[in-house]
Amino acid sequence: MSTTAAVLEPGATIGVLGGGQLGRMLALAAARLGFKCHIFSPDPDSPAFDVVHRTTCADYTDTQALDRFAENVDVVTYEFENVPAETAVFLAARLPVLPDPKVLATTQDRLAEKSFIAGLDIGTAPFAAVGAPAELAAALDRVGRPAVLKTRRFGYDGKGQATIANGTDPEAAWREVGGQPCILEAFVPFAREVSVIAARGADGTVECFDVTENEHRDHILKVSRVPAAVTDAAALQARRIAETIADKFGYVGVLAVELFVLREGGLLVNEIAPRVHNSGHWTLDGASVSQFEQHVRAVAGWPLGKPIRHGRVEMVNLIGSEVEDYRAWLSVPGAAVHLYGKAAARPGRKMGHVTRVFAE
Amino acid sequence: MSTTAAVLEPGATIGVLGGGQLGRMLALAAARLGFKCHIFSPDPDSPAFDVVHRTTCADYTDTQALDRFAENVDVVTYEFENVPAETAVFLAARLPVLPDPKVLATTQDRLAEKSFIAGLDIGTAPFAAVGAPAELAAALDRVGRPAVLKTRRFGYDGKGQATIANGTDPEAAWREVGGQPCILEAFVPFAREVSVIAARGADGTVECFDVTENEHRDHILKVSRVPAAVTDAAALQARRIAETIADKFGYVGVLAVELFVLREGGLLVNEIAPRVHNSGHWTLDGASVSQFEQHVRAVAGWPLGKPIRHGRVEMVNLIGSEVEDYRAWLSVPGAAVHLYGKAAARPGRKMGHVTRVFAE
Numbered sequence: 001m002s003t004t005a006a007v008l009e010p011g012a013t014i015g016v017l018g019g020g021q022l023g024r025m026l027a028l029a030a031a032r033l034g035f036k037c038h039i040f041s042p043d044p045d046s047p048a049f050d051v052v053h054r055t056t057c058a059d060y061t062d063t064q065a066l067d068r069f070a071e072n073v074d075v076v077t078y079e080f081e082n083v084p085a086e087t088a089v090f091l092a093a094r095l096p097v098l099p100d101p102k103v104l105a106t107t108q109d110r111l112a113e114k115s116f117i118a119g120l121d122i123g124t125a126p127f128a129a130v131g132a133p134a135e136l137a138a139a140l141d142r143v144g145r146p147a148v149l150k151t152r153r154f155g156y157d158g159k160g161q162a163t164i165a166n167g168t169d170p171e172a173a174w175r176e177v178g179g180q181p182c183i184l185e186a187f188v189p190f191a192r193e194v195s196v197i198a199a200r201g202a203d204g205t206v207e208c209f210d211v212t213e214n215e216h217r218d219h220i221l222k223v224s225r226v227p228a229a230v231t232d233a234a235a236l237q238a239r240r241i242a243e244t245i246a247d248k249f250g251y252v253g254v255l256a257v258e259l260f261v262l263r264e265g266g267l268l269v270n271e272i273a274p275r276v277h278n279s280g281h282w283t284l285d286g287a288s289v290s291q292f293e294q295h296v297r298a299v300a301g302w303p304l305g306k307p308i309r310h311g312r313v314e315m316v317n318l319i320g321s322e323v324e325d326y327r328a329w330l331s332v333p334g335a336a337v338h339l340y341g342k343a344a345a346r347p348g349r350k351m352g353h354v355t356r357v358f359a360e
Numbered sequence: 361m362s363t364t365a366a367v368l369e370p371g372a373t374i375g376v377l378g379g380g381q382l383g384r385m386l387a388l389a390a391a392r393l394g395f396k397c398h399i400f401s402p403d404p405d406s407p408a409f410d411v412v413h414r415t416t417c418a419d420y421t422d423t424q425a426l427d428r429f430a431e432n433v434d435v436v437t438y439e440f441e442n443v444p445a446e447t448a449v450f451l452a453a454r455l456p457v458l459p460d461p462k463v464l465a466t467t468q469d470r471l472a473e474k475s476f477i478a479g480l481d482i483g484t485a486p487f488a489a490v491g492a493p494a495e496l497a498a499a500l501d502r503v504g505r506p507a508v509l510k511t512r513r514f515g516y517d518g519k520g521q522a523t524i525a526n527g528t529d530p531e532a533a534w535r536e537v538g539g540q541p542c543i544l545e546a547f548v549p550f551a552r553e554v555s556v557i558a559a560r561g562a563d564g565t566v567e568c569f570d571v572t573e574n575e576h577r578d579h580i581l582k583v584s585r586v587p588a589a590v591t592d593a594a595a596l597q598a599r600r601i602a603e604t605i606a607d608k609f610g611y612v613g614v615l616a617v618e619l620f621v622l623r624e625g626g627l628l629v630n631e632i633a634p635r636v637h638n639s640g641h642w643t644l645d646g647a648s649v650s651q652f653e654q655h656v657r658a659v660a661g662w663p664l665g666k667p668i669r670h671g672r673v674e675m676v677n678l679i680g681s682e683v684e685d686y687r688a689w690l691s692v693p694g695a696a697v698h699l700y701g702k703a704a705a706r707p708g709r710k711m712g713h714v715t716r717v718f719a720e
Contacts, residue, residue, distance in 0.1 A: 010683075010699045050412070053409055053412065305690070326394075333665075341394045
């Protein structure tokens with residue numbers, strides 16, 4: 001039942017697991033199409049709670065709350081990939097959950113994800129599993145130095161990662177990431193980081209947004225620019241990779257594929273996010289249909305939109321105390337300010353973003 | 361106190377009187393800027409209730425409910441002009457209400473509104489007050505035939521209007537509109553109907569969107585096109601008229617001025633709507649800042665945006681059963697579909713709209 005996308009009528013209710021800014025922007029897009037959203041999140045301060053009428057504040061393991069949630073919504077989706085896979089499976093026994101929970105099982109584990117990608121003959125950085133400190137030496141022999149040790153689960157924005165350079169003691173890196181099952185990845189001397197935001201409809205149609213170039217600061221996305229400064233051939237290849245991944249997953253909804261563009265021009269997949277993605281926020285103002293609307297259309301069983309980009313687009317994240325810059329941005333002609341309604345501007349916290357569209 | 365616009369911080373709560381699609385789209389725009397909205401509406405099926413977390417369903421004369429509402433919001437605005445002026449005055453004694461309730465008193469009465477406009481040396485159709493059937497003959501002598509008899513209060517979308525042509529018995533028209541105090545207006549043989557959506561900030565800055573041309577069907581707006589097919593001089597004059605009206609009201613927020621373009625090119629003001637307006641819906645997709653965002657910025661004491669139009673824009677209303685056309689529109693490249701979440705598609709009811717942006 002879980003993979004069957006019913007065609008929803010306007011007025012239907014979409015259940016969203018997760019209450020952050022992605023859930024908030026999904027709910028705003030759903031409202032524009034006449035849908036209601038019901039947000040399920042354990043965090044009472046969830047930014048998405050403010051923009052919907054019905055909310056459930058409960059733990060993801062609270063089966064009573066999940067049962068009530070399932071009875072009150074027509075389809076379930078999620079706004080972040082660390083929703084416990086068991087939660088998605090529990091719900092999928094009751095109503096359609098899109099994308100399919102099996103995607104979570106793959107993307108929640110960096111090793112499973114990389115193995116899946118490599119199995120599609122899509123390039124990744126060389127990698128090796130590290131289940132215990134004793135396996136570090138052999139993994140380093142295979143992957144080479146410098147390398148990055150990453151926990152298999154629950155990493156984002158650079159958390160759970162340690163670099164192993166020439167002088168680094170591998171066991172110190174192991175302790176740094178918390179002594180958990182890891183993947184060791186070769187450090188890739190890339191020229192650029194890009195991403196493809198792809199939507200796949202229930203009918204199998206795939207629509208990709210134009211390839212976006214991403215600039216990180218302290219492992220957190222700071223600026224996205226579109227189009228990316230890559231060759232047409234590389235852009236086409238990047239889109240093909242995203243399409244292949246979406247097809248192989250039998251995906252329904254929006255996913256993001258992050259890629260490295262190598263100095264000599266090749267592409268390697270860095271990771272997959274089975275959800276709307278920060279590097280696609282530019283689509284809210286810079287395209288005829290946004291990533292959020294595409295996701296809503298897909299999980300509603302509606303046809304995808306054909307994205308038309310309005311020009312050259314730049315998106316800047318407002319991180320931590322940078323949120324105060326909103327005042328200055330309000331007066332910049334053409335700048336679209338988005339604030340997520342978060343109370344505390346903690347360091348590293350994504351508080352909002354600003355998009356600008358320029359004539360091409 | 362009522363006209364003092366405090367500068368709100370993100371996270372503040374904007375109270376909105378009225379829960380229709382205009383309140384819904386205001387709330388969506390407010391959310392994007394990090395504000396919460398609290399919708400006050402007597403209708404339990406209010407479309408705006410679905411997109412906010414806090415709602416009050418109570419009559420506009422329920423002073424207890426209004427008191428609680430006032431305690432829970434930082435500023436009050438309204439989404440439609442027939443909110444009882446006493447409600448706005450009651451609230452204005454407690455917190456800022458924007459635009460100022462005195463604007464409602466003027467615009468709720470067609471005679472007061474027309475007199476106000478004429479007092480600014482801005483053209484209107486010839487008009488005369490009709491308080492009783494005995495005054496009809498003298499009014500017709502002054503205004504001429506054909507003329508339109510309109511109730512002074514609570515008219516919209518052609519309701520409360522009757523045409524008096526050469527053969528019409530004036531007393532029949534009087535009975536048709538319900539025997540209420542009326543205004544008799546000369547029928548104007550106009551070439552086009554246009555509107556100007558103007559925003560005025562708390563600092564007195566006025567920003568007008570480009571003049572929009574409107575096509576009605578059965579007295580209900582069907583299509584808006586921008587730019588209007590008028591001369592630059594006429595467009596400039598229309599904007600000046602809107603600016604003058606906004607300034608004279610000491611207005612804070614968005615207002616719409618509907619005008620007739622005469623066959624020989626002159627402009628007459630038809631009516632003022634002290635709120636966001638259907639003929640400004642194109643700004644959601646067709647401009648760098650929407651009318652809804654401008655209104656939120658104004659009532660929040662924030663600087664207005666400088667609207668940049670993305671191209672030639674066409675907005676089509678989906679009225680009554682036309683809402684079913686959304687399915688076909690979803691597949692039209694570049695078409696942005698907006699549905700208001702209304703359950704019953706009654707004849708004449710505005711259910712949604714579609715915007716298309718074309719290269720100019």
